Every structure is written in structure tokens, then in C-alpha cells.
Amino acid sequence: MPSATVNGFQRGSKDAGDVVITGLSGRLPESDTIDEFAQQLFDGVDLVTADDRRWTPGLHGLPERNGKLKDLSHFDATFFGVHAKQAHLMDPQLRLLLEVTYEAIVDAGYNPVELRGSRTGVYVGVSNSETDEMWTLDPDKINGYALTGCCRAMFPNRISYxxxxxxxxxxxxxxCSSSMFALAQAVDAIKAGHCDAAIVAGANLCLKPGNSLNFHRLSMLSPEGRCAAFDAEGRGYVRSEATVAVLLQRRAQARRVYAAVRGARMNTDGHKEQGITYPAGDMQRQLAADTFRQAGLRPQDVVYVEAHGTGTKVGDPQEVNAIAELFCKDRKTPLLLGSVKSNMGHSEPASGLCSIAKVLIAMEKGVIPGNLHYKTPNPDIPALSDGRIKVQFFLFFLYY
Structure with a gap:
């Protein structure tokens, strides 16, 4: 599990060597741009929908609602120098990654041509390709392009190429931690001199019901199709789609700055008697504590925590109780808490960057978007009822 401290409320230090986020782009549920996503967050729109864009709602007993991108059918192969045959057999995740990479660079104030030949790294969090099987069902139609179009190793390599x-x-x-792990790797690489800048991206598409059925039959998914993060009614998460990219640079090279990444670390739970999928709150607390120590920041000075917050019966208490233990000591005001999954669902390997996108939006606009589906505090999270933590379910205006 990775942990990153993105400092913007106090704007961090002004050291020229700081690793900063300078560009941002994404495709998110019902949102073709980050600006559209931001407006939907501020308007309190539930971006999880029931429709047949992927499969018939309720197929095989699956929850009817998922978070879905608007349109996967368009791609300018000529613009990106991709052969027509390759483009046809390219995983749409990769097509989207090329688009958001270009946009993130432009958002940072650069013409992509300026970065050609540069020591820019590419770190992509991705778990599945749900298209490769389609292109290999008929042996007579296999032409080799599916290999270079759907292999996950090609996702970052195609961007670099x-x-x-x-x-x-x-x-x-x-x-689920893939894109945050990618961010941590990129930050370390820049600090160690392995690269001068980095594209960090995450992608997830839910194109066929098989993976959803696996999660459903493990009782991980919300029957109602909503991520009721931190709520007593939270009974599982909602699968969702997203593709997000950010550009990281040293502050000295930046033409604009969203935020400084003050620290990023990783760990894992090790063995647990409850099983491999069971979360370990003590390890989450230890990781966050180590990250803040590395960053030279005090947990009690934090205004807001954007949590993983999937709305599961086990995961939410483990995470939020760990947050309370670390962040709620010696506080004068309640800690504000939220999870973008309540608005858009859980985009799994891309979810970390979706959370980063929400935080950057809040810092840029000076307003924290509200959580959805929060009515009754989860009784297994005492800090929600005793006033130490406050779930932000309405717009909160920041004053720097």
C-alpha cells in the first residue's frame, strides 16, 4: 500500500528541488475533462449510472450501477503516429493514456515537442486488459498487433515511444494502489536522478462482466451500486472506470504548479490470519506516520484527508480508525474526511490518481467537494460520532 502527502493548503516549501505536480488530465465517469469532472463534483452529481454501455444492467445478478466513461470509440491514430491496424487492436486504455499524457503536458505549459529526447520517465498503474482475449478468439484472424496493443508493458512503452x-x-x-505506487516510484526516481521529469498515469476500464462477477461472488461489491463511504449502510464498493495522468517535475523547471509532493512511501501488510484480502489498519497508520515523518510535517496540522474510502464493512473501519489514531491527537478542530469514490465509484488501479485529481481541484478552486451517500456514521468508527472526524458531505471553502 502506498501513501503520498500532497501539500497545497500551506503551499509547502519553495525549494527549487521540490518535486511538484505541474500538469493534470483525465477521463472520468460522465466527464471528458478534469474541468467537467470538477463541476460535477461541486454540483454533487452521482456519476455512477445504470445503463447498457458495457452490458445489460443486472446481467448474471451483478449490481446494476457502475461508473463509466462516456465514449471509447474515438481515437486520432494519425495524430499519435499509430498504424491503422495497430490502432484497431489497441486496448482502449492505451489509446486514452496517449490522449491524457498529451493533455497533461500541455496543461503544464509545454508543447510536447519541447520534451522530445528528454529524460522523462513513464510510470503507469494498470491491472487488466479486458480486450486482448477478444482479438485471439479466432486463430485465423491473429495478426500480432494485439500483442503490442494490449500487453500491459506496452502501455508506458508506447507513451515513451x-x-x-x-x-x-x-x-x-x-x-487498487497501482497508480499511487506509480507516483511514489516516480517521485523517488526524480529525487535519485534517474529521470528529470515523469508522467504518472493510471487506467481502468470495465469492458466485460467476468471480473465484476469475481468481485461480486467474493461479496466485495455494493448490491445497491453505490460507495457509501464511512456510512453505516456501506456494504461494498462500485466498480468504475477512469484514466488520469499527471506530469511531475522539479520546481525549478515548472511553468505552473498545482502542488508539491512532500513525501511518498510504500509498505505491505505481510501475513494476516484473516486472509490476504483483509486490510490491516495498523500497517496503514504506520505507513502514514512514516510518510509524514519523511516529509517533515505534523499530522495534527492537516486540514483534510482524502481517504481510500471504498464503503466496505471491513475496509472503512480499518482505515479511518488508523487515520483517527494518527491525525486526531492534539487537534483543536475536527479532521475533515472524504473519498471521491462516493461520487464516482472505485476505479481500482487508477483510483489513487482520481483521489489526487480531487485534491488538486480542491486546492486550485479553494473548495473541497462534498461526499455523497453519507447519512449515518459507521458505528465501527468511533471518531465519526465523537467529533474527532467530520465527513465533508457539503462544499467546504478553504481559507489559505
């Missing part, structure tokens, strides 16, 4: 980046380039699969 297209934009002529010379830094490290690899895919990372740590399930």
Missing part, C-alpha cells in the same frame, strides 16, 4: 521520452518506463500492478 510516441513522445520520445528517454527515462524509465514501466507498468505497475499493485491492484
Amino acid at each position: 510516441t513522445f520520445d521520452f528517454k527515462g524509465p518506463s514501466y507498468a505497475i500492478d499493485t491492484a
Whole structure:
């Protein structure tokens, strides 16, 4: 599990060597741009929908609602220098990754041509390709392009090839923490001198029901199709789609700055008697404590925590009780808490960057979007009832 401290409320230090987020782009449920996503968050729109864009709602007893991107059918192969045959057999996740990478660079104030030949790394969090099987069902139609279009190793490598980046380039699969792990790897690489800048991205598409059925039959999914994070009625999470990219640079090279990444660390739970999928709150608390110590920040000075917050019966108490133990000592005001999954669902390997996107939106606009589906505090999280933690379910205006 990775942990990152993105400092913006106090704007962090002004050291030229700081690693900063300078560009941001994404495709999120019902949102073709970050600006559209931001407006939907501020308007309190539930971005999880029931429709047949992927499969018939309720198929095989699956929950009817999921978070889905608007349209996967368009791609300018000529613009990105991709052969027509390759584009046809390219995982749509990769097509989207090329688009959001380009947009993140432009958002940072650069013409992508300026970065050609640079020591820019590419770190992509991705877990599955749900298209490769489709292109290999008929042996007579296999032409080899599915291999270079759907192999996860090609996701970052295609980005490096297209934009002529010379830094490290690899895919990372740590399930739901993939894109945050990618961020931590990129920050470390820049600090260690392995690259001068980095594209960090995450992608997830739910194109066929098989994976959803696996989660459903493990009782992980919300029957109602909503992520009721931190609520007593939370009974599981909602699968969702997203593709998000950020550009990381040293502050000295930045033409704009969203936020400084003050620290990023990783750990894992090790063995647990309850099983491999059971979360370990004590390890989460230890990781966050180590991250803040590395960053030279005090947990009690934090205004708001954007949590993982999936709305599961076990996960929420483990996480939030760990947050309370670390962040709620010696506080004068309640800690504000939220999870973007309540608005859009859980985009699994891309979810960490979706959380980062929400935090950057809040810092840029000076307003924290509200949580959805929160009515009754989860009784297994005492801090929600005793006033130490306050779930932010309405707009909160920040004063720097």
C-alpha cells in the first residue's frame, strides 16, 4: 500500500528541488475533462449510472450501477503516429493514456515537442486488459498487433515511444494502489536522478462482466451500486472506470504548479490470519506516520484527508480508525474526511490518481467537494460520532 502527502493548503516549501505536480488530465465517469469532472463534483452529481454501455444492467445478478466513461470509440491514430491496424487492436486504455499524457503536458505549459529526447520517465498503474482475449478468439484472424496493443508493458512503452521520452518506463500492478505506487516510484526516481521529469498515469476500464462477477461472488461489491463511504449502510464498493495522468517535475523547471509532493512511501501488510484480502489498519497508520515523518510535517496540522474510502464493512473501519489514531491527537478542530469514490465509484488501479485529481481541484478552486451517500456514521468508527472526524458531505471553502 502506498501513501503520498500532497501539500497545497500551506503551499509547502519553495525549494527549487521540490518535486511538484505541474500538469493534470483525465477521463472520468460522465466527464471528458478534469474541468467537467470538477463541476460535477461541486454540483454533487452521482456519476455512477445504470445503463447498457458495457452490458445489460443486472446481467448474471451483478449490481446494476457502475461508473463509466462516456465514449471509447474515438481515437486520432494519425495524430499519435499509430498504424491503422495497430490502432484497431489497441486496448482502449492505451489509446486514452496517449490522449491524457498529451493533455497533461500541455496543461503544464509545454508543447510536447519541447520534451522530445528528454529524460522523462513513464510510470503507469494498470491491472487488466479486458480486450486482448477478444482479438485471439479466432486463430485465423491473429495478426500480432494485439500483442503490442494490449500487453500491459506496452502501455508506458508506447507513451515513451510516441513522445520520445528517454527515462524509465514501466507498468505497475499493485491492484487498487497501482497508480499511487506509480507516483511514489516516480517521485523517488526524480529525487535519485534517474529521470528529470515523469508522467504518472493510471487506467481502468470495465469492458466485460467476468471480473465484476469475481468481485461480486467474493461479496466485495455494493448490491445497491453505490460507495457509501464511512456510512453505516456501506456494504461494498462500485466498480468504475477512469484514466488520469499527471506530469511531475522539479520546481525549478515548472511553468505552473498545482502542488508539491512532500513525501511518498510504500509498505505491505505481510501475513494476516484473516486472509490476504483483509486490510490491516495498523500497517496503514504506520505507513502514514512514516510518510509524514519523511516529509517533515505534523499530522495534527492537516486540514483534510482524502481517504481510500471504498464503503466496505471491513475496509472503512480499518482505515479511518488508523487515520483517527494518527491525525486526531492534539487537534483543536475536527479532521475533515472524504473519498471521491462516493461520487464516482472505485476505479481500482487508477483510483489513487482520481483521489489526487480531487485534491488538486480542491486546492486550485479553494473548495473541497462534498461526499455523497453519507447519512449515518459507521458505528465501527468511533471518531465519526465523537467529533474527532467530520465527513465533508457539503462544499467546504478553504481559507489559505
